[in-house]
């Protein structure tokens with residue numbers, strides 16, 4: 692049983708490359724395993740592979756989410772806006788002469804939710820204040836979608852500042868912060884979780900580095916389960 696009647700989550704980060712896709716995929720896999728119909732969305736992706744697996748531009752994050760969620764949604768539905776250059780999506784769109792509007796992004800992130808067991812998992816691009824389209828931050832998309840937010844941060848020295856700044860920005864938008872995930876993907880020793888317990892009320896979860904595993908999200912989902920499903924046997 693889901694611990695709350697949410698219809699999805701917005702996954703954001705303190706930065707790019709902190710583990711948003713792995714966490715989003717872990718959530719997708721967890722909810723799919725529990726019988727939910729999961730609609731993953733990574734509306735904008737830059738750094739897409741050219742001419743790969745039959746796609747002119749292949750979105751690796753979108754594809755990971757599709758696999759993890761066992762979703763029937765097409766890659767075109769999951770990641771409609773794709774750019775090849777590995778730069779901010781806003782800049783990539785500008786350089787390729789494309790305009791992406793807030794309404795287009797919102798439409799992408801509002802799939803038909805056919806049953807009570809339908810949920811969406813939306814991964815942003817970069818950090819909460821990273822531009823996602825022209826004159827548009829991830830924060831603007833999150834706030835329009837009004838989904839509970841999951842904040843992923845790199846668990847390293849300096850992480851407390853990044854978490855507290857991003858948390859403030861999320862709360863300032865009036866959004867619910869479901870949890871903060873400290874991802875120790877670089878395997879550093881920190882005391883961030885102990886320190887942060889003094890500053891934040893939201894659940895904090897640490898994830899260790901996952902080595903020798905092709906897909907870290909398959910391991911991460913075990914750590915996320917207790918927060919989202921009260922009774923592990925549900």
Ligand SMILES: Nc1ncnc2c1ncn2[C@@H]1O[C@H](COP(=O)(O)OP(=O)(O)OP(=O)(O)O)[C@@H](O)[C@H]1O
Nearest residue numbers: 707708709710711712713817875876899900901907
């Ligand atoms: N706990 C972990 N253990 C091992 N590898 C990890 C872990 N977390 C993330 N990674 C790896 O770190 C890299 C960055 O993670 P990921 O792609 O999820 O970041 P991201 O925030 O989604 O990045 P982007 O901003 O590009 O979307 C990936 O290669 C991923 O497999």
Ligand SMILES: [Mg+2]
Nearest residue numbers: 711712752814
């Ligand atoms: Mg990603």
